[in-house]
Amino acid sequence: MTHEPAAPAPAAPRPRTVDDGSNFRHPLYQVLLDTPGLTVGTAAVDDLLTWGLTNAMWIFPMATSCCGIEFMATMASRVDIDRMGSFVRPTPRQADVMVVAGTITTKMAPRVLKLWEQMPEPKWCVAMGSCAISGDFYRNLYSVVPGIDTFLPVDVYIPGCPPNPEALMHGMLRLQEKIRGQRHGKDFAPKPDAALLKITQPSIPRLVEANRPADLSAAQERASDQPTVDEATPALVVAPEDAPEVAPLVANDFEGLLKEVGVTELPKDGPPLVPAAHHLELARRLKALGYRQLVTIAATHWLAGRGRKGAVADEVEHFEIAFVVRTVGAGSRTAAWAVRVLPGQPLLTLSGVYAGADWQEREQFDLVGVKFAGHPDLRRIMQAESATSFPLRRDHPADAPCAPWR
Amino acid sequence: MTALLRRVDPYLKIEAYDPEAELMLLHFGPQHPSTHGVFRMDLYLDGELIVKAVPHCGYLHRAVEKLCEKLAYVQLTPIVDKNDYVAPMTNELALVMAFEALLKQDVPRRARWLRSLFAELQRVASHLLAIGTLAIDLGGALGGGTTVFMHCFRERELILDLFEAVTGSRFHYNTHTIGGNRHDLPEGWAKQAKDAIRVIRERLPEYGALTIENRIFQQRMQKVGVLDGELALELGVTGPNLRASGVDHDLRRDAPYAAYDEVKVNVVTAQTGDCFARAIVRVKEIEESLRLAECFLDGLPEGPINGGKPTKMAVQTKVPVGQTYVGIETPRGELGTWLVADGTHTPYRLKIRPASLHSLSALPYVLPGHTVSDAIAILGSLDPIMGEVDR
Amino acid sequence: MNELIHGGLYGGMIVGVLMTTTAMALWFERKFAARMQSRLGPTMVGPSGLLQPFADVVKLLQKEDIVPFQADRVLFNLAPPLGAIAAISVAAVIPFSADIIAADLDVGVLYLLAIGALGVLPVFIAGWGSNNKFALLGGMRALAQSVSYEVPLVLAALVPVILTGSMKLSAIVEFQATHHWLVVWPFFLGVPAFIIFMLAMLAEANRIPFDIPEAESELVAGITTEYTGIKFALFYMAEYVHTLVASAVGAALFLGGWDGPFAPGLGWMVAKTLALFGFVYWLRWTLLRFRSDQLMALCWRYLVPAGVVLVAASAVWVVWVG
Numbered sequence A: 001m002t003h004e005p006a007a008p009a010p011a012a013p014r015p016r017t018v019d020d021g022s023n024f025r026h027p028l029y030q031v032l033l034d035t036p037g038l039t040v041g042t043a044a045v046d047d048l049l050t051w052g053l054t055n056a057m058w059i060f061p062m063a064t065s066c067c068g069i070e071f072m073a074t075m076a077s078r079v080d081i082d083r084m085g086s087f088v089r090p091t092p093r094q095a096d097v098m099v100v101a102g103t104i105t106t107k108m109a110p111r112v113l114k115l116w117e118q119m120p121e122p123k124w125c126v127a128m129g130s131c132a133i134s135g136d137f138y139r140n141l142y143s144v145v146p147g148i149d150t151f152l153p154v155d156v157y158i159p160g161c162p163p164n165p166e167a168l169m170h171g172m173l174r175l176q177e178k179i180r181g182q183r184h185g186k187d188f189a190p191k192p193d194a195a196l197l198k199i200t201q202p203s204i205p206r207l208v209e210a211n212r213p214a215d216l217s218a219a220q221e222r223a224s225d226q227p228t229v230d231e232a233t234p235a236l237v238v239a240p241e242d243a244p245e246v247a248p249l250v251a252n253d254f255e256g257l258l259k260e261v262g263v264t265e266l267p268k269d270g271p272p273l274v275p276a277a278h279h280l281e282l283a284r285r286l287k288a289l290g291y292r293q294l295v296t297i298a299a300t301h302w303l304a305g306r307g308r309k310g311a312v313a314d315e316v317e318h319f320e321i322a323f324v325v326r327t328v329g330a331g332s333r334t335a336a337w338a339v340r341v342l343p344g345q346p347l348l349t350l351s352g353v354y355a356g357a358d359w360q361e362r363e364q365f366d367l368v369g370v371k372f373a374g375h376p377d378l379r380r381i382m383q384a385e386s387a388t389s390f391p392l393r394r395d396h397p398a399d400a401p402c403a404p405w406r
Numbered sequence B: 001m002t003a004l005l006r007r008v009d010p011y012l013k014i015e016a017y018d019p020e021a022e023l024m025l026l027h028f029g030p031q032h033p034s035t036h037g038v039f040r041m042d043l044y045l046d047g048e049l050i051v052k053a054v055p056h057c058g059y060l061h062r063a064v065e066k067l068c069e070k071l072a073y074v075q076l077t078p079i080v081d082k083n084d085y086v087a088p089m090t091n092e093l094a095l096v097m098a099f100e101a102l103l104k105q106d107v108p109r110r111a112r113w114l115r116s117l118f119a120e121l122q123r124v125a126s127h128l129l130a131i132g133t134l135a136i137d138l139g140g141a142l143g144g145g146t147t148v149f150m151h152c153f154r155e156r157e158l159i160l161d162l163f164e165a166v167t168g169s170r171f172h173y174n175t176h177t178i179g180g181n182r183h184d185l186p187e188g189w190a191k192q193a194k195d196a197i198r199v200i201r202e203r204l205p206e207y208g209a210l211t212i213e214n215r216i217f218q219q220r221m222q223k224v225g226v227l228d229g230e231l232a233l234e235l236g237v238t239g240p241n242l243r244a245s246g247v248d249h250d251l252r253r254d255a256p257y258a259a260y261d262e263v264k265v266n267v268v269t270a271q272t273g274d275c276f277a278r279a280i281v282r283v284k285e286i287e288e289s290l291r292l293a294e295c296f297l298d299g300l301p302e303g304p305i306n307g308g309k310p311t312k313m314a315v316q317t318k319v320p321v322g323q324t325y326v327g328i329e330t331p332r333g334e335l336g337t338w339l340v341a342d343g344t345h346t347p348y349r350l351k352i353r354p355a356s357l358h359s360l361s362a363l364p365y366v367l368p369g370h371t372v373s374d375a376i377a378i379l380g381s382l383d384p385i386m387g388e389v390d391r
Numbered sequence C: 001m002n003e004l005i006h007g008g009l010y011g012g013m014i015v016g017v018l019m020t021t022t023a024m025a026l027w028f029e030r031k032f033a034a035r036m037q038s039r040l041g042p043t044m045v046g047p048s049g050l051l052q053p054f055a056d057v058v059k060l061l062q063k064e065d066i067v068p069f070q071a072d073r074v075l076f077n078l079a080p081p082l083g084a085i086a087a088i089s090v091a092a093v094i095p096f097s098a099d100i101i102a103a104d105l106d107v108g109v110l111y112l113l114a115i116g117a118l119g120v121l122p123v124f125i126a127g128w129g130s131n132n133k134f135a136l137l138g139g140m141r142a143l144a145q146s147v148s149y150e151v152p153l154v155l156a157a158l159v160p161v162i163l164t165g166s167m168k169l170s171a172i173v174e175f176q177a178t179h180h181w182l183v184v185w186p187f188f189l190g191v192p193a194f195i196i197f198m199l200a201m202l203a204e205a206n207r208i209p210f211d212i213p214e215a216e217s218e219l220v221a222g223i224t225t226e227y228t229g230i231k232f233a234l235f236y237m238a239e240y241v242h243t244l245v246a247s248a249v250g251a252a253l254f255l256g257g258w259d260g261p262f263a264p265g266l267g268w269m270v271a272k273t274l275a276l277f278g279f280v281y282w283l284r285w286t287l288l289r290f291r292s293d294q295l296m297a298l299c300w301r302y303l304v305p306a307g308v309v310l311v312a313a314s315a316v317w318v319v320w321v322g
């Protein structure tokens, strides 16, 4: 696991433990406890304050994905979490409970931590759904945080994929119990079962685990303090190579066009392979012929010795980039073609013909690593700008660690 | 709209805009009450006017496509469920149809009708949610918007109940398999469904009154966020967003799949291409989908629901070498699967063509010239689902 | 001296009552909204959730008080109390009954408008002092909105002043008690002026459909984005007090204040105020929100000209008819 190079840490980061919330004492609380007349009724005061805390838990919705929809359903008429005095505040400053509902990715995690730190004490965190608890089946993938308890102190876990609204309501009621118990000195600190921990060990140690390196928390904190760099990162500019002049295509249907560019027979094992030189011209002609809608662009990485026909001994490593376009209206037809490029070799961008190719090509660049010459804005789109790998290449391991989040 | 509007330059150089203007860079998202998930827009504001908008997605990039390369074909349906999590069943359908295409697997007639029936009910649920969240965007979490939202959710629960009765899950159903369906309808389901459809149909005018017939709603939405039809096509915008721009295109009618070739699908279009048109198309599509659902329910044929060969182990289902593209019409537009199979039990490459990603790619073209308030309305009217955008 | 004691006594009483009413109003609103949305609303805290607002306050008192890094500390801390003071001090001149009135100023209406206009100051201070872009946008919107709506507000308030010939609120109510309520006769002046007054008051108090300065779906929480705990509570309370006071003023100026048969004056005043208040919330939970430029257009295109016409017409009415 590689951590970020240690930058000069400005101040020692605030320790984050699971019992963060209960340790906090508002100055006012102390004043109340210290007032002579009130000491007699300390327990009563304490109960009053706890009553307030537990019965007005405003929620900050960290609803990122599917669980967020069930979270919304919990707000809605059938379950109505307003019954217990909870409702959603859009700003972390006024919230008491952060409900993390949904998958947290490595790109999102620094923001989640930042938002958590913006919440005023006392605060609690609820992990809703398997994704928040452990990363669900995305757990081992390169972009997903294997459970938010690797960087947030979680108070209540609500299992399910997604948990029903009733389950969330139940979780909130359990949280009330926990707060009450903590105020009365009950110990809710999790006692990790060593055997269980070994099985469910995420790629980085959880906050509660003893073997968690101190600099990991610091690195996470630093990452969450970093300003977003995306905008500053310049787009990659790939100048188009001098393509040989190609004669304009004239045929009036897809088959005819393919013949013109030299594909005489439609292959059985995939879309026809078009020479890279004719690729742009073909798209232009197809658009004029009524294929006005860009459907998709998908690049496939073939390792050496593999190809569209299966295992081919003398095949070199290459990419096949497939394009699909569509006619509009009744009897809609698709036309698909593919272009074969070698690693490092750029392909002319389609974004001048179909504006939508812009984002599609960015995605293929980001995930597969194909370069598009002449693209106006070739930046990463799915992964963080700082990412260095191309995960959809076949030789990329699915569970590459990306510290400090996984 | 046929007249070509002057296209906004999405790659505008900020320095070239106006050296005198003091622009404010507003990071809108990734955690913001109305970004419909985790999505970020960097808005360059001149006062409150947007000069340039740079969308950033990928905050929910869950690497589904990589996961698909690891798992066996039959294990994939529950995985893709999570992509478009507002209409999960349509994800499964697009996926298994691609497998069936390469396997040359026939689907029994009853299964095809069931698939269409479920797809229509999903569309109703999804559009209800879209209208509800759009109203929240316009009216605020502490205002009239919430009222619409709550009512939409109340009706959506009726549909979720139906699916729960069939599959045992409120969403993420995992009900489509290669060659058919996993779950048949339980006793008395048809009547329950009929009742739900009737209730929703009765209550539809309520939403109409609160949204599309509401003067404030109209003022906020009309002539805002106009998306030209030709541009929408180029960008690959599909579904209600495309039809609102006056393009008469619906895969259910134009390239029928499942049982859509056996019924008549009325395609709802609007001409203006603004936010209001998108909203109105969704409301009208609910009506049409209710009608279709009823139609599928009435004509549901008897017979087996699964034509696939039973296998003992997941690895036994092997798809022959080949590549294919299959697209279906989901509530958000064309959801497609590009499948590259290499003859083993796992896909070699599986690309999911999301509808929402293409809808969002219209933002840099549409947003400039509008205010921040409009940006919310536009984003809401495009109805993106981040799980599908980022996958 | 006597006056001071009188003012202090009633002032304190009114503030106390106002606070309790605000808390109850909060509960009422949440229940009311919930019923509109086929929900139940708070049920678990106290009978029917009656204690919910108190639990909220107890909780907010205990929250950590955060001043954001690089915020303007002085302004940031000044804004919430200022907002609360501005909202409450308007209540001083409201005649709750013939003799329950903290300060029966001769220029009551003027005072009301002046203090009401002051209400935007803390809002803008908060927006500026938070050093947050969303808060700043909210502050800017609030400023523009309040300054614009001040004009129709003054014009509408002038109508009862002209018709009754006094700026003293008790005198205005007295006049209505002896003649007619202004919305009853002359209704063609009273009703439009009343509507304009209420709209402008809503806009000043930032209520839906005019709540764009804190539009949650656009500006996160607008001016209050960075406020925590007790400071947020003050803002929150000020908003409710503002609405409550606006309803009371509307009732006094146009609906005859404490005047009514059978019941004591205070009862009538409270009933009218709450009715108006309920109406405001009915609107709030039904309508969507305007865009800021549409809001301005509504003000300058319709309300201001209508106000001018109304004022002129009232003058004509008083001179030739009344």
Ligand code: SF4
Binding pocket: A065, A066, A067, A068, A101, A102, A103, A128, A129, A130, A131, A132, A136, A160, A161, A162, A163, B082, B172
């Ligand atoms: S736990 Fe399941 S439902 Fe929840 S976010 Fe993860 S995948 Fe979606």
